[in-house]
Amino acid sequence: MLFLNKSEIQKLDQNIIQTSVKKAYEIASSKDYNMPDRMHLSDGLNSLLLMPCFSGQYFATKLVSVFPEAVKHGQPSVNGVLVLSDNISGKPLAVMDGAAITAQRTGAVGGLAVKLLSPEKVRAAGVLGAGVQGFSQARYLMFNRRIETLYLYDLNPQMVENMIGKLKQEFYGVEYVISRTAEELVEKSRVIIAATTSHSPLFKAKPESLKRKTFISIGSYRPDMQEFPDVVIESADDVFVDTVFAIEESGDIVIPLKKRVAIREKIKEFSILLEKNTYDDNKTIFFKSVGMGLFDLTVSSAIYEIALKKKIGHLIDF
Amino acid sequence: MLFLNKSEIQKLDQNIIQTSVKKAYEIASSKDYNMPDRMHLSDGLNSLLLMPCFSGQYFATKLVSVFPEAVKHGQPSVNGVLVLSDNISGKPLAVMDGAAITAQRTGAVGGLAVKLLSPEKVRAAGVLGAGVQGFSQARYLMFNRRIETLYLYDLNPQMVENMIGKLKQEFYGVEYVISRTAEELVEKSRVIIAATTSHSPLFKAKPESLKRKTFISIGSYRPDMQEFPDVVIESADDVFVDTVFAIEESGDIVIPLKKRVAIREKIKEFSILLEKNTYDDNKTIFFKSVGMGLFDLTVSSAIYEIALKKKIGHLIDF
Numbered sequence: 200m201l202f203l204n205k206s207e208i209q210k211l212d213q214n215i216i217q218t219s220v221k222k223a224y225e226i227a228s229s230k231d232y233n234m235p236d237r238m239h240l241s242d243g244l245n246s247l248l249l250m251p252c253f254s255g256q257y258f259a260t261k262l263v264s265v266f267p268e269a270v271k272h273g274q275p276s277v278n279g280v281l282v283l284s285d286n287i288s289g290k291p292l293a294v295m296d297g298a299a300i301t302a303q304r305t306g307a308v309g310g311l312a313v314k315l316l317s318p319e320k321v322r323a324a325g326v327l328g329a330g331v332q333g334f335s336q337a338r339y340l341m342f343n344r345r346i347e348t349l350y351l352y353d354l355n356p357q358m359v360e361n362m363i364g365k366l367k368q369e370f371y372g373v374e375y376v377i378s379r380t381a382e383e384l385v386e387k388s389r390v391i392i393a394a395t396t397s398h399s400p401l402f403k404a405k406p407e408s409l410k411r412k413t414f415i416s417i418g419s420y421r422p423d424m425q426e427f428p429d430v431v432i433e434s435a436d437d438v439f440v441d442t443v444f445a446i447e448e449s450g451d452i453v454i455p456l457k458k459r460v461a462i463r464e465k466i467k468e469f470s471i472l473l474e475k476n477t478y479d480d481n482k483t484i485f486f487k488s489v490g491m492g493l494f495d496l497t498v499s500s501a502i503y504e505i506a507l508k509k510k511i512g513h514l515i516d517f
Numbered sequence: 518m519l520f521l522n523k524s525e526i527q528k529l530d531q532n533i534i535q536t537s538v539k540k541a542y543e544i545a546s547s548k549d550y551n552m553p554d555r556m557h558l559s560d561g562l563n564s565l566l567l568m569p570c571f572s573g574q575y576f577a578t579k580l581v582s583v584f585p586e587a588v589k590h591g592q593p594s595v596n597g598v599l600v601l602s603d604n605i606s607g608k609p610l611a612v613m614d615g616a617a618i619t620a621q622r623t624g625a626v627g628g629l630a631v632k633l634l635s636p637e638k639v640r641a642a643g644v645l646g647a648g649v650q651g652f653s654q655a656r657y658l659m660f661n662r663r664i665e666t667l668y669l670y671d672l673n674p675q676m677v678e679n680m681i682g683k684l685k686q687e688f689y690g691v692e693y694v695i696s697r698t699a700e701e702l703v704e705k706s707r708v709i710i711a712a713t714t715s716h717s718p719l720f721k722a723k724p725e726s727l728k729r730k731t732f733i734s735i736g737s738y739r740p741d742m743q744e745f746p747d748v749v750i751e752s753a754d755d756v757f758v759d760t761v762f763a764i765e766e767s768g769d770i771v772i773p774l775k776k777r778v779a780i781r782e783k784i785k786e787f788s789i790l791l792e793k794n795t796y797d798d799n800k801t802i803f804f805k806s807v808g809m810g811l812f813d814l815t816v817s818s819a820i821y822e823i824a825l826k827k828k829i830g831h832l833i834d835f
Contacts, residue, residue: 202520202612204835233560242551242571245607247578249567253560260565262578262600264607274606282580282600288592289563289582294520294612296835513833517522517614 200517201293208299213342219501220307223493224470252492259496293503302335304494310339312486315472317390317413325350325388328395329358336392341370352378393426400428409434413484416451425450435485439469445489518835519611526617531660537819538625541811542788570810577814601817611821620653622812628657630804635708635731643668643706646713647676654710659688670696711744718746727752731802734769743768753803757787763807
């Protein structure tokens with residue numbers, strides 16, 4: 200069995216990860232997979248999410264624990280393990296850091312949205328939120344576009360400093376700017392990615408100020424969470440979701456939809472872009488991701504194969 | 518994170534495992550645990566079982582896959598992984614071979630039943646079924662009692678030969694006898710343990726031939742599976758179950774209960790014996806185990822602690 204930790208996963212070729220996310224969209228369209236509803240277990244304040252998915256040669260089971268009080272003990276509140284198994288025999292093949300897989304696949308989901316839903320010549324972009332997901336979004340943004348100025352904003356400025364420190368090691372020659380407000384970030388950026396746990400919109404805006412911009416929401420995975428003000432989805436020419444579940448699961452869609460039902464008609468599945476990309480530079484775009492186990496499956500399968508080939512990780516007789 | 522494979526787990530002190538099973542019974546009585554219903558996912562012919570359990574310092578999630586067609590590819594049909602995590606932070610601490618944990622804890626459940634429900638001076642015993650579970654039952658039987666003659670029976674005699682080969686490495690000075698029939702095994706043994714996947718009783722017997730014997734059923738984990746003929750439970754003075762779920766889940770209880778409701782009154786929880794053992798040598802006993810996630814939790818926690826201390830397994834920066 201192969202064991203891959205966070206730093207081993209982090210070092211892998213971003214292209215492989217993003218290609219695997221694209222493959223997941225294709226499998227989702229072909230319906231050649233079995234993804235049971237994610238299971239949510241509660242133990243007091245703590246949660247355990249179990250996310251299995253079967254398709255083709257492999258199946259993956261991701262275990263994610265959310266222990267809100269862990270931070271009191273100086274520990275991260277979210278932890279995860281992904282078990283990748285052979286879909287012929289059931290034999291477990293690999294155990295990977297689940298949080299690293301989540302960060303990579305979510306980064307690549309954002310990255311693929313940037314690739315298909317933003318101008319090739321975009322040079323100024325912004326990321327709201329400087330946590331693990333924000334960092335991963337920034338990496339995949341810069342993997343897809345030659346960003347010259349990256350605007351960053353977080354309620355905790357120290358987190359932004361740390362994030363810049365890490366990004367500089369990989370992406371040099373980029374001007375990293377800490378925005379004073381989320382409004383300022385939105386104003387100066389052509390592409391805006393939000394990866395926060397916010398329950399209320401991160402900024403205020405007038406419709407005309409949003410024109411021709413691309414908005415990507417990665418947080419807001421519950422109906423009571425919202426990152427972008429209603430005006431974003433209302434102003435958008437096209438709204439894309441990574442899975443149709445986003446329409447019920449994300450406050451960024453649920454909340455404005457309650458007020459203006461007409462928005463519903465604008466919402467399309469992102470996968471249709473893989474066949475025919477209808478994006479042009481004049482469009483205002485809103486993309487919402489809530490993720491799915493199928494991303495974990497295709498990404499972890501690809502990671503497993505490349506890691507075996509390149510002798511990355513620990514191979515243990517299990 | 519600590520990784521423990523099958524052979525590392527197999528080598529651990531049986532006393533530690535059996536003490537952990539005893540602890541699980543105590544926790545079950547105190548109700549100081551959270552064990553959600555096991556989740557059963559199907560993918561065509563294949564199944565994935567997810568068994569989480571939270572208690573005290575740890576929580577464990579066992580993933581068991583059952584892929585019936587795997588044998589066609591020369592692979593075992595049952596595989597498993599157990600993830601042990603910290604119950605304060607949610608951080609994963611260890612990954613263990615799930616099948617090995619199951620075999621150990623199930624062996625120890627049988628072993629504890631032997632300890633509390635058979636005469637100390639028993640010298641002749643029998644095990645029906647020479648699979649992984651049968652082997653583990655034999656090990657824990659001989660850990661608890663000084664067996665001089667061990668009778669073994671399986672539909673596949675080669676499996677019995679293999680099992681004897683393995684048992685001889687650990688328990689020498691024992692006479693291993695391959696019984697020609699299950700009837701013969703039952704006749705000659707004072708304690709009879711069944712660990713098969715049988716759907717119909719393994720032998721026929723008259724009530725008088727069962728007197729003062731101890732019967733332990735480990736297989737029969739579904740209502741349509743039965744190891745012992747109805748006459749066993751009917752003749753028993755006392756019937757014990759490891760958990761009350763056995764009354765609904767095991768054909769060894771469900772089937773006779775349908776015919777003779779009076780049996781219900783005889784059924785008691787095994788844990789009551791830990792406070793006051795009512796067994797005496799004149800009693801005929803039937804013990805039925807269906808297992809529970811709490812056994813996996815206490816056993817894997819104890820294994821984790823001892824393995825860390827004795828530097829067993831692979832400790833990897835995860």
